[in-house]
Amino acid sequence: MISVRGLKKHYRVHKRAPGLRAAVKSLFKREYTTVPAVDGIDFEIKPGERVGFLGPNGAGKTTTLKVLSGLLYPSEGEVRVDGHLPQKREVAFLSKIMLVMGQKQQLLWDLPPADTFELNRAIYDVPRDEMKKRLGNLVELLAIGDVIQKPTRQLSLGERMKCELAAALVHGPKVLFLDEPTIGLDVSMQVVMREFIRTYNEQFGATLILTSHYMDDVAALCPRVIVIDKGRLSYDGGLAELVQRVRPEKRVAFRLSAAVPLAQLEALGKVVRHDAAEAVLQVPMDQVNTVVGKALASLPVKDLTVENPPLEEVMSELFSRSRADAAGKGRAA
Amino acid sequence: MTRTLRALPTLLKIGIAEAIAYRAEMLVWVLSTTMPFVMWVMWSAVAQVSPVVGQSGRAYGSAAFSAYFLCTFMVRQIVASWASWEMNFEVRQGTLAMRLLRPIHPVISYAMGHLAALPLRFAVATPVAVALVLTAAAELPHDPRIWALWVPCMVGAWLVAFFSNIAVGTLCFFMESSLKVMEVWLACLMVFSGYLIPLDLFPPALRVVAELLPFRYQIGLPVEVMTGRYAFAEAARLVAIQWAWAAGLIVLSFALWRTGVKRFQAYGG
Ligand SMILES: Nc1ncnc2c1ncn2[C@@H]1O[C@H](COP(=O)(O)OP(=O)(O)O)[C@@H](O)[C@H]1O
Ligand SMILES: [Mg+2]
Numbered sequence: 001m002i003s004v005r006g007l008k009k010h011y012r013v014h015k016r017a018p019g020l021r022a023a024v025k026s027l028f029k030r031e032y033t034t035v036p037a038v039d040g041i042d043f044e045i046k047p048g049e050r051v052g053f054l055g056p057n058g059a060g061k062t063t064t065l066k067v068l069s070g071l072l073y074p075s076e077g078e079v080r081v082d083g084h085l086p087q088k089r090e091v092a093f094l095s096k097i098m099l100v101m102g103q104k105q106q107l108l109w110d111l112p113p114a115d116t117f118e119l120n121r122a123i124y125d126v127p128r129d130e131m132k133k134r135l136g137n138l139v140e141l142l143a144i145g146d147v148i149q150k151p152t153r154q155l156s157l158g159e160r161m162k163c164e165l166a167a168a169l170v171h172g173p174k175v176l177f178l179d180e181p182t183i184g185l186d187v188s189m190q191v192v193m194r195e196f197i198r199t200y201n202e203q204f205g206a207t208l209i210l211t212s213h214y215m216d217d218v219a220a221l222c223p224r225v226i227v228i229d230k231g232r233l234s235y236d237g238g239l240a241e242l243v244q245r246v247r248p249e250k251r252v253a254f255r256l257s258a259a260v261p262l263a264q265l266e267a268l269g270k271v272v273r274h275d276a277a278e279a280v281l282q283v284p285m286d287q288v289n290t291v292v293g294k295a296l297a298s299l300p301v302k303d304l305t306v307e308n309p310p311l312e313e314v315m316s317e318l319f320s321r322s323r324a325d326a327a328g329k330g331r332a333a
Numbered sequence: 334m335t336r337t338l339r340a341l342p343t344l345l346k347i348g349i350a351e352a353i354a355y356r357a358e359m360l361v362w363v364l365s366t367t368m369p370f371v372m373w374v375m376w377s378a379v380a381q382v383s384p385v386v387g388q389s390g391r392a393y394g395s396a397a398f399s400a401y402f403l404c405t406f407m408v409r410q411i412v413a414s415w416a417s418w419e420m421n422f423e424v425r426q427g428t429l430a431m432r433l434l435r436p437i438h439p440v441i442s443y444a445m446g447h448l449a450a451l452p453l454r455f456a457v458a459t460p461v462a463v464a465l466v467l468t469a470a471a472e473l474p475h476d477p478r479i480w481a482l483w484v485p486c487m488v489g490a491w492l493v494a495f496f497s498n499i500a501v502g503t504l505c506f507f508m509e510s511s512l513k514v515m516e517v518w519l520a521c522l523m524v525f526s527g528y529l530i531p532l533d534l535f536p537p538a539l540r541v542v543a544e545l546l547p548f549r550y551q552i553g554l555p556v557e558v559m560t561g562r563y564a565f566a567e568a569a570r571l572v573a574i575q576w577a578w579a580a581g582l583i584v585l586s587f588a589l590w591r592t593g594v595k596r597f598q599a600y601g602g
Contacts, residue, residue, distance in 0.1 A: 011598065014509060071430050071599040087595075091336070094436035102601065106431050108347070110354035115347050122343030123437050125336050151354075 001175065001207045002045040002068065006077035008231075009038040009063050037063040039231030040077070045209070047174075050201055052222030052239075053211040056319045060231040061211040062101070065177045068209070069099035081175060095124055098168045101179035106167050113148045113155075113163035117170050124171035131170070138166040141196055158189040165193070169200065176200070178210045182217055194220050215311035229319060246318045247309050250288050253280045254295060255303040268295055282309070337437055341445065344437075348449025356453060363457050366409055372529050373402035387533030388540065389562075397560070400472035401531055403465040404556040407458040409528065411451065411487065412494040412551055416443045417515055420502035427601030433594070440499055440590060447495060474561030479568060486555045486572045492579035494551045499586040506593030521546070527553025533562070547582065550575040 015031045038060040045051055053061040066072045067079055070086035070093065079086055084093035107116050121131045139145050142162040147155055155163065165181070178197065182190040198221055201208050212218055218225060218239070225242055227235035235242055251272065259276040268291050269281040283291045288306060295301060352359065377395040379385060385393040393401075420443070423429040432439040465473075474480070501518050504511040523529055526548040532540055543549055554575055558568050 066430075066599050069434060071433055071597065073595045089433065091436040094434065097434075099430075099434055101430075108351055111347070111350055115350060119343060119347045120435075122340040123435050125339060 001047040001049075001082055002043075002209075003080045004041060004043050004064075004068075004077070005079075007038055007041050007064070007067065007074055007079055008036070008076035009060075009067055009072060010075045011035040011037055036231050038067070038228075041228065041231070041233040043226055043233065043236055045207060047207055048201070048205045049224060050198075050208040050210070050222045051224045051226060052218035053209060053226050053228055054215075054218060054315060055211075055228040057213075059228045061228055062179050064228065065099060065101070065179050065209065065211065069097055069177050070094070071099070095171060096173055097175045097177070098171070098173040099177040099179065100164060100168045100181060102183075105164050107152045107160065107163055109153050110151055112151055113144075113167065116152075116163075116167045117148070120167055120170040126171055134170065134172060135166070138169060141199060142166055142192075158185055158192075161185060161189075161193065162196075165196070172204065173206065174204075175207045176209075178208070180212055181210065182212065182214055190214065190217065197221060215315060219311055227318065234318075242318075243308055243311070243314050244285075246314050248285050249282050249309065250285055251280055251307045251309055252283055252288065252291060252295070253305045253307065254278065254299065254301050257300040257302045260299055264298070337441060340437060344442070344445040345449055348445050349452060351446075352450045352453055359450065359453060360457075363410065363454070366406070366413075368523075368529065369402040369406040369409065372405075373398055376402070385534065387531065388535075388537065389533050391533065391562075393531070393534070396469050396472055400465065400469035400560045401556060403461055403469070404559050405528060405552060407461050407465075408487070408490065408552050408555045408559075410454045410458045410461075412490045412555075413450075413454065414447060414491075414494040414498040416447065416495060416498040417502035417518075419443060419446075420499070421505045421511060421515070424505045424597065425600070427599050429597065430599050430601075433597070440586065443499065444495060472560055474559070476565060478565045479558060479561065479563075482565065482568050482572060483555065483558050486558050486568075486575065489572060489575040489579050490551050490555045493547055493575065493582060496579065496582035496586045497547060497551070500582060500589055503586070503589040503593040506589075506596045522548050522551070525549060526551055527556060532557075547578045550578050 012032045012034055015033045041060075041064070053064065055061050063072065067074050068081060068086055070089045073087045081093065082096060084090060086093060086097075106120075107113055108119070117131075117135060120126075121128070126134070139148065142165065144159065144162050144166060147159045148163065148166075152160060152163070161181070168176075181197065182193050185193065194217060197208065197210070200206060208221075210217065210221060223238060225235065225237065225239045226233060227242070235245075252269070255278055256276070260274075260279065262271065262274060265271050265274055265279050265281065269283040269287070272280040272282050274280070281291065281295075292304065292306070295304070376385070376393070376398040380393055380395045380398060387393060391397075420429070423432070429439070432442055435442070501511075501515055504514055508514070525543045525546050527543075532543055532549055532553050535543060543553075550571075554571055557563060558572075563571065
């Protein structure tokens, strides 16, 4: 469905020092710097897949989505989406994709969302009875029945995001790019959006790429993860494998019936947290059984759980590691 | 194409609803284009002191100036274009992305926005038309063929105004200081279109320049036609030139758009 080969997108930015002299100088001689926002990435995505883009700020996730949806011309490489070259922006291509980014997007600010839906119906040439069915479904799934007749400016952020999403789906896109779809929403609204996105994917078999800095979004929605860092692809595969690869360790959490000296805990593994009633150890995967056995024998354990380390930590570790790698290479060169 | 045509009525309908929602802002904007009234008062005062005679040999009395500037106001209301500002804003903000994602050419969607504003603009122009008929009916042409020609002349003026706006608007794809260029262009429009001074009163050298530029076809020509400045044949010749300008600007706008949009940086998100 989507194939990306050797994609590069380098922004050319006009470099200008502050001050009047620099401004005058720049009239005659312009200096440009190149920002290699995307610097050679390859991947393939099959129809109906849900893929999450992970990466720190400025990694190139949004840029990649903009190229995939035809907003930006690639500097190098080839991108195909369902057989189309996105940058040609053919009607057939635009009719089967949608990119949702940010909050204030397509909804007409002073008119009710229902008007934007009608506008999109006309632009995408959706037959009226088809539209009625589709919109009915969207309104029900998103529970927006009583807000679509109010002017957009009166809606809460969450209501607006739901209506944005509905407006983006009026034409039933087969490929959906979502850039930070839950940004700024409260936790319960995030869950609603997530559920909705999953249902849409399952009901219509749509292909989905999602970027988010809430790891929970990606964990809940995307069986496959692509990690982008500084414009390059640093991982492509399952989320569970990624976690294992970055942190092949587990967390063992104990509830204790009596305080235990720190030294006694340190003998068992790396202590992440500890107080009188509770202790959390980080232990290599293959030692979990031994550690649990020893702890049960030697500590006043009331209760015990084994968990993966939190995703946020996995990510920050992954990114700081790739930074360190790059710094190391820099020094070697 | 047929698909775009099918979408147009809905685009227009929603556009009008939007224009009505924004009517207060628009009214303020309309009221800021009162320059013709100022010029009217000024030139009428001049005409009372000493007779004003144009290059054509025609004398302008205060009735002639009323007719000219009331018509100027009406024409400006109807052929107004703000597409270059709209584009500039949307390119800088990155919100042009929303238009680019939709399977309808952005130039068409800008055009629909303009057309949707027309009902309100006609509403503003109507009382001025009434005032015109009441105060300066004698200055208006009686040949019905002239009035028949005036209709395509207004359409041509709209096309020249809109597409020169789009062409200038595409500069923001190519340069950072496009807003400055737009200000210079607006100043040229004010001077060379006949908006402030009838072309007939220009010094000869300046008039030659004005006739070579597109600006007069946007305001001056329709005003001159409706104030009976030309016999039918001459008016028809000028409208033909106007339409040639329109065609050229349409081709130029789409060509500039096609090249420019490749450089769109899609800021934001
Ligand atoms: N229009 C632009 N012009 C210049 N640089 C840009 C532009 N858009 C993004 N960048 C730069 O490209 C890099 C990647 O940005 P982006 O794709 O938005 O990252 P992400 O979405 O992963 O946070 C960043 O360094 C950003 O500053
Ligand atoms: Mg981003």
